[in-house]
Amino acid sequence: MDILTRYCQLVAARYRLFVAGVVIITLTMVYMTTHLGINATPYFLDPSHPSRLADKHLKETFTGSGENLMVATVTEQPSIFNSLSLAELHRFTLALEQLSLTVAADAERVHSYLLQLEKQGTLNNQAQELKARLTRYLGGEQHFAPFSAVDYSQLKRLGRQFELGGLMTAEELAGYTDFLTRVAPIHKVRSIVRIESVTASGDELDIHPMMFQIPDTEAGITALQEEAYANPLLRNILFSDNPQVINTLVELSILQDDAPNMRRVYNAILALVEQEGFSDSYHLGGPPAIFAQTSATMENDSNTFFPVVFAVVMLLLYVLFRNVRNMLLPVLVAVISVIWTMGTMAIFGVQQNIVSTMLPVFLIAIGVADSIHFLSEYRSRTQRGENRPVAAVVGVLFRPMLMTSVTTMVGFLSLTYTPIRFIQEFGIFVAVGVGYAFVITMVLLPALQYWLKPEKAANLQKSPLMTNWIKANVDLVVRHPRRIWFGAALVLLLSAAGVTRLTIDNEMIGYFSSSTKVYQDNEVFKNHLAGGGVIEFIVSAEQADYFKQAAAVEGLEQASNKLKSLPYVGDVYDLPAFMKLMNKALHGDDPAAYHLPQGAEDIYAQYLFLYENSNGDEIFNVVSEAANEARIIVFVRSDKTSVMDNISSTIVPYIEQQLPDVKVTPAGFGEVLIATRDEIIYSQISSLLLSFGFVFLALLGLFRSLIYAVIGIVPLLLTVTINFAIMGWSGLFLDVGTAIVAPIAIGIGVDYAIYFINSCRRQGTVSAETLQRTLSHLYPPIVFNTLVQGCGFLVLALSSHQALINLGILVSLTMLVTAVVTLLMLPSIMLLLFGAKSSPVTPAEEAPAS
Template sequence: MQLIQGYLRLLERRYKLLIALVLLITLGFAYVASGLQTNATPYFLDQSHPSRQADQFLKSHFSGSGENLMIATRTEQASIYNADSLEDLHKLTLALEQLTLTDTTDVSRLQQLVQRLPAHDRNGLEFASPLQPRQIDQIRTLQQRLQQVGVLDKADQRWLQEMQTRIHPVTKVRSLVRIESITANGDELDIHPLMFRVPADEAGRSKLAAEAQANGLLRDVMISRSPQAVNTLVELSIPQDDAPAMRRMYDATAALIEQLQLRDHYAIGGPPAIFAQTSATMEQDSNRFFPLILLVVMVVLGLLFRSPRSVFIPIGVAFLSVIWTLGSMVLLGYQQNIVSTMLPVFLIAIGVSDSVHFIAAYRHSSGSTADAGLDRQTVKAQRLGKVLNHLTVPMLLTSLTTIGGFLSLCWTPIHFIAQFGAFVALGVAYAFIITLTLLPGLYLWLPAARQAEQARPSALMQRLIGLTQQLVTRHTRALSIGVVAVLILCGLGIQRLQIDNEMIGYFSSHSRVYQDNSEFKRDFGGAATLEFVLRAPQPGYFKQSQHVAGLEQVQQQLLNHPRVGAVYALPNFMKLMNKAMHGDDPQQYHLPAASNDLYAQYLFLYENSNGNEIFNVVDSSYQLARIIVFVKTDQTSAMADIVQRITPVIHQQLPEVEIIPAGFGEVLIATRDEIIYTQITSLLLSFAVVTALLLALFRSVRYALIGVIPLVGVVAGNFALLGWSGLYLDVGTAIVAPIAIGIGVDYAIYFLNHCRQHPGSNREAVADAIRQQFAPILFNTLVLGCGFLVLTFSSHQALINLGWLVSSTMLLSALFTFLVLPLCVLFGRKPPAPQVADLPGVIPLRINGYPSELPE
């Protein structure tokens, strides 16, 4: 312990400097943390993941493959094809095409950048409010000229790149006004906008309604089977992961609909709507969680210590660890995401733990008569020396186990979970460092308490301790039977466990995004999509009749799935062209006769008529085909079931093609699959780290295994809670089990160490360990459990589930420590009590009057 003694001497001389240094570092981190940005994308997998690469492959080969914001229109009139509704749809389409996400501050910054150029290079670069989408070419020109003269720094370059998206966020609007309609004019195909202008009379509107309703290509995609509803697809140029821009687009669209004072009801859906609402929820939760967790932890600490100083100091340590961690996130180039939104809650709840141990030990070291005759500063230094000598090692070990539990989350392709695990682990390390530097310095600097703060156990606490001792030591058989029964219930609950995910299900049924999504399920094929890219061995493959017929069989099998609402693929185009070439006879809406020449002729006529929508489902060489499946739910199990059922059908109908599942649905499926890998990897790593630390601490295989046994029960209980409650094991709840191991082992360390050091029999050791450890473990459980319950105030169901599950798991951990762990000790052989040298610095922590002072 020479290192600790040297640190104590440094503290006595330089404690004010250490306090100042910690505060100075905090100010630096606080300044950096103010620049923390939010990434609310629900894509939990990194762009290097195969599912994300498949999605990028799709987007690079097909038109219409950008993120699509859906706008459903529903009228109260008998038909949407009335004059008012059609006029509003026309107005909305034109307004969406001219929509920008810029403001006056952008104009000012553009003007400032123009001034950096020499006068002769400023020609054609005039920007005034409001900016128009057509000015995107001017922004590109400005960027090129600034680069040529060498006056464009990286920050401005990133901003100009972002501006090109913000000034022209809409790639294409597909609505009744713009979508292709395929008819025939003699031997030629006539491809024209379905509604180039609003029909002037009832006859024109009736003709439009008939043409739209007869369009099998768009049925359940844009044209509802109900005559009262139509859908508009707004393809965005915004990258998938640019959640802030997605949110601006969603908000701007909602504001535009309100501003235009449209007469019908409009619902907004699709992945961009989920991105936007997730971002809004994160912002609300960030503002809500922090004050709530501070309040909850302060109340619990107040009940524990009944001293303002002992409340605000632990809160201060945890608060500083949050600032340091958020600052580190910004310095390392990371953004806050849907998972790391919970980071302050975790750090506040966990970060006070070391401080609670430290303060409790310091308070209970105040009754020594050996301090008589010494000045107050010397007395405080001696008391701090006792506390640091006895708590540094156990605090280090328990911090390491917690860090190990969170670091085990890093071995996962779900990069949001990996980031969360890494930064919580970093925050726990920061809390340990701050506790050992700031707390001793504060106690040396602050005036001594007026009297010894001796807390005595309450009557309720004494009764709880007595009941637990009696249950463990006198009713061992009954307790064992009860534990077995609980484990059987856990096994039954685990059998009910489902690994799944449902993005829209995380929102309240009263939220706009949830209600809007219900309208897409009612009137159309759904707002969620699953896509397949089929890669043929040679170009022209999908011009051949037998291969298009194979696609038709695949499409029919998809439509037979109960969750599939619509399919958009090449056969739809061929059937619509065949219908057009036969006088728009509805009976001819089928694939033409099996003739490759006829198929090639239809496609030739289509391309010569300036048609381009077909390239949403095939590439220009006809070697790649795309099948877009509209699904009534974004539940991952439903998506996976569709893939599982349709893959053998594709292999049967088109045995030569390579199948590449892609799109939003495939990313959700891949995320679910990675959750399984994450759970296995994280649990194995957590148990390995904990077992290694217990072996190093106790130097006993028996005690290391005894310490792990209750943790296995806690993990089983966690999964059983999920199974019995009907909740899914998803991205949020997948992090609970490794966390429970990392935090729960702290209880086992203190309890088992007390049993080992006790000189009496196993029964006596267990009884005394319960008496000494009940209060600290109970209060730590209260701090953690109540702290995590703050997450239940979220408006996002994933965080609500996580909040009560972590709190329940913390309670389970305490129960297993007091009920299962003693049984394991009682049934084991009592080892000889270790000498002090065997476990340097590790002693049982006692709160509420046990003992009156720390040993020398």
């Protein structure tokens, strides 16, 4: 008696216990999923990646380097410089500076801490005032926001006191840190109200806010407009050539990976604009806007995907099986595998991201596959009169189901061979889910078959339509093999041409529909300002005060001119622009003096000294305090990775040629996009090679035959080639979404080949008759799985994120291609190689149903 037979006997004797075990584990995992977090950042790379480290260094070295949300204001009046628009911009700036994301629950928490400090006798007068204010707020005596940005310093000191007083656990301390971020989410606002205006009084610089008060006369408005447009440093960055448009840069205190708070501040600013009822329109752009929209997309998709794919799969299963029980059982297995997987993610502290949002769709679509094979075989044997043929079904299917699960897991695990963290996590947990689905199928379905009453169902395999399909397939393979080979050659030829058209690129804003606000707002920045995309460069020298030297600043000026000549570059914000602006101010504000200063060797050091003594601080956005590092900010009217890469690959060697003593490091969001694309190229090649290698070894181990392993790989090669060809012909980029299609195609697509080859070997010979028998068993489960999985993956097309839409369509097409290639190419190959010859494997009495 083998181990599978003993296992089935144990299930027959203890089926209730097996079902109860699955239920208990599932309920535990349901509880764990309540702790599953969401990470919506578009930064796909791990913080330890060189591009992320460069961005971190930039933020630690230069002021004004936090995440910057852009807010463009557009008026319908002839010019934004009118009394109403300026008054609204002033009100908007003040409101932003006081913006807080705190809620009543925060007030309750802080109030409880203050009460505990009061009991300890360590509450000072300032904290007493805060407690009294919160008491009035919580009592409903006053209606105001519980906290504002002015409370930040006091609350930060109190947090340290709460921690030292032992009032907070480690988890509560982390929550308090997040609370502090929400108290003052905005670090600085650079608008016409607050931006530095550089003028001069004699030999002294006069640096002051450009609009420290709202002009109350037409003459004052005209003077303000002239002062604004006389500042070339801010042209196209704050002030547009279109007089109806003006920009505000909102520097956030929120970390780039803190997607929840990024979305909160985005929504809070939208709500602020709506609440104030401004007469002009306000448009939000820049990376934080993309972060926020990505987060919203994830939430909407999560709420949509699961119920829709659930309904689609159930409907298809009912149509295919015409039986409620056999409709529910595969879905039950798939749903449990999703719950177990999401619970496992929560246990290991892994958050959902823009890629793993698709995980339920994949697991439900893939998770029903084993169940369909199991139930098809079970129904077939029941129709032939066998009573509860659980042991027979498990004996026939265990090995091929195990191998198909392993190969599918290998396909997804190959995605982990990449530095792109989100793809790593997606690959790992889909593989985990596939493993869970196999275990659940082998544990739950046999137990339920013993528990539930025997139920006869119509034999779907005798459907006239299915019978005609099988007959046509066999006739084509046996009588017209040349047509198959000619068709395959033609497809390969067209595919090769399509692959040559494939491009590798990425465009964050392009993933959103043109009807979305984030896309439409970006058009304002692209058409009327310097653009919503940004790439930055850190120019580093070992020598202190290096960028106080004339040659160094002049080298940066040449780089600036080079950058402005490149396509899509809207403007450049850098140290030479500041120097030229100060030179212009010190020469009577003469526009002709807007050039780099001439004179003594230390003139740049003098200008920096004058600037610092005039209480200016914006220049440290572009030069470090030690003057050994400079920052170049390039505003781009596109966030296409190819555009960013062209800028980077052009300017880095150019600067290093002009200034041989420096090192140039690309940084910022644009560089992260470039690095992500480059990693996609590397990971795509690696994942493909690993997938093919592991699948080949799995086939070799399963069939113990080199020729069968090669035969199993052939349809995969054709399928992957067609996949890339479809992308090339349709103009789709090879990007973060589409890069994972090929390994998925290999992992899932090999399943059909395993079942087919296994079935043919069990027949003993390959002939028209044996192909007829094999296909009569294989057609229903293959067709069922193709329809269920293909339609399941198409649910991704309901997303508002184009990357997910493309992925859903491509995977669905891949499933269809895999099925067609398996049912046409594999029989043709087997007949060509083994026709009318005995198989080395002892023939079985009949082929398996799958």
